[in-house]
Amino acid sequence: MDATRLRYDEHGLIPAIVQQHDTGEVLMMAWMSVATVRESIATGETVFWSRSRDERWHKGATSGNTQKIVTMTADCDADVLLVRVDQQGSGACHTGARTCFHDDLETDDA
Amino acid sequence: MDATRLRYDEHGLIPAIVQQHDTGEVLMMAWMSVATVRESIATGETVFWSRSRDERWHKGATSGNTQKIVTMTADCDADVLLVRVDQQGSGACHTGARTCFHDDLETDDA
Numbered sequence: 001m002d003a004t005r006l007r008y009d010e011h012g013l014i015p016a017i018v019q020q021h022d023t024g025e026v027l028m029m030a031w032m033s034v035a036t037v038r039e040s041i042a043t044g045e046t047v048f049w050s051r052s053r054d055e056r057w058h059k060g061a062t063s064g065n066t067q068k069i070v071t072m073t074a075d076c077d078a079d080v081l082l083v084r085v086d087q088q089g090s091g092a093c094h095t096g097a098r099t100c101f102h103d104d105l106e107t108d109d110a
Numbered sequence: 111m112d113a114t115r116l117r118y119d120e121h122g123l124i125p126a127i128v129q130q131h132d133t134g135e136v137l138m139m140a141w142m143s144v145a146t147v148r149e150s151i152a153t154g155e156t157v158f159w160s161r162s163r164d165e166r167w168h169k170g171a172t173s174g175n176t177q178k179i180v181t182m183t184a185d186c187d188a189d190v191l192l193v194r195v196d197q198q199g200s201g202a203c204h205t206g207a208r209t210c211f212h213d214d215l216e217t218d219d220a
Binding site for chain 2: 002003015017019023024025026028029037041044069071072073074075076077078080081082093094095097100101102103104105106
């Protein structure tokens with residue numbers, strides 16, 4: 001499986017789930033283009049495509065909170081990536097938290 | 111956080127990452143509409159919106175491989191869900207595998 005065999009959406013992007021390789025924590029989800037998939041593979045650090053800023057985004061380039069890639073795995077229909085990393089610095093979230101997932105839905109009272 | 115406060119994309123969908131709650135395995139990623147988020151919360155089992163079939167999809171309804179929801183958590187900008195589940199049956203993947211993620215990219219040779 002290489003970058004060109006992945007299935008990108010109508011915007012040329014694929015979702016990338018980022019997981020801490022040893023603890024299993026899901027840290028964040030962001031989007032990659034074919035170019036940033038290739039750059040991630042080539043550099044060993046996560047590089048995304050920011051949909052809000054419409055630009056390449058090397059995670060941690062300014063904060064130091066980079067993500068060292070351990071493995072990148074596509075799902076069964078090749079339209080989602082799971083990127084196992086070693087998160088550097090304080091964490092993945094722009095709020096300073098370790099993970100972006102901290103807002104529980106009230107599953108007993110919808 | 112309730113279902114209506116989430117941010118859905120231009121198709122009215124939000125990505126839902128499904129993780130086995132105790133092992134940390136990422137099992138699959140699929141999409142939910144506001145209605146299937148609500149139905150997942152109300153029933154305690156994952157219900158998605160199938161983009162390929164353009165219809166509601168109660169995971170495991172025919173195979174028995176349902177997913178019992180433990181927690182549902184939104185990310186910091188409320189446009190991705192992390193659903194921690196207890197996967198029933200043989201696994202999450204339509205191939206019969208435990209997880210949908212089994213196609214490693216060759217990260218040393220892009």
